[in-house]
Amino acid sequence: TETKEKVLETATVGGGCFWCIEAYLEQLRGVESVVSGYAGGSTERPTYEQVCGGGTGHAEVVQVRFDPRALSYADLLKVFFIMHNPTTLNRQGADVGTQYRSVVLTENEEQAATAQAVMQELQPYFEKPIVTEVQPLQAFYPAEAHHQGYYRTNPQRAYCQSVINPKLAKMREYFKGHLKTQGA
Template sequence: MATTETATLGGGCFWCTEAVLEKLRGVKSVTSGYAGGKIPNPSYREICTGLTGHAEVVRVEFDPDVISYADLLRVFFATHDPTTLNQQGADRGTQYRSTIMYDSEEHRKTAEAVIEELKDTFDRPIVTEVVEEPTFYPAEDYHQEYYRSNPGQPYCQAVIAPKVAKLRAHYLDKLAA
């Protein structure tokens, strides 16, 4: 019987994180959403103000017998900049922070171990927060599968496509068929 675990990760724009992680073998689903803020059921317009405290995140359902949580995190770190506080490229604000929101003590320990393992691979310190997972709110429907639905959109071409290319270049062995 297949098992399923979840990971809630924020690497800046959730469109980018979703586009990368959904391509991995063992990932069953990726849902873009919001977590870590002060108000229930925030809208995209509200979180864009930076005043709600939410981060753009994805909730990943994965089979740990196919891809480990640690390997999922290694791909996550390789495809965003975990050294910039509240920013990914031109996207700025606390909603774009790098975050790992754990749902178990085992996931917390694994996240901290992966950060320790990778800390010397970056020129600056990793600023990714590791916090207990708060309530997750799915984003509006038009945010789901955004890259897959809009590959020709300029943001997708300029920002997301290079991340997907990096994934293919460095993690070909982990991609779904």
């Protein structure tokens, strides 16, 4: 018997608070899982407090496992770029600091080339230069358990209501036909 096994790919991106990126990217059809974590810095197995304190060099990122037959890496990146502000390495809305910088951490040369191509394609839609860092992924450190699925676990928290809800509304408005649940 022939089994068609799904071959998933991995994308690692950062651009603002990982609670947000996780909440909106997991809406996309083709996304199988999203894990919040830290990458792009040097400290091994950092804690959230260390990352917030600066000095680790890490950004808050999410690691996405996706089915490339349902969602291309390029399309995933386009959604990511449109959903955050890739023209700053310091500020994402109310969240300020290097941990919120815009970064794409690539698995291979092909992903790096795709990231550059997507940035070039989207540049005309932004007033300022896209400054997203594109670099090979060295290590990904999953964040603490209470940071995983934060929006789903804490929908009533003020941050979820005031910051994440508008992003989910934007997802529905911009990418309606590409979401797992179109009505929610």
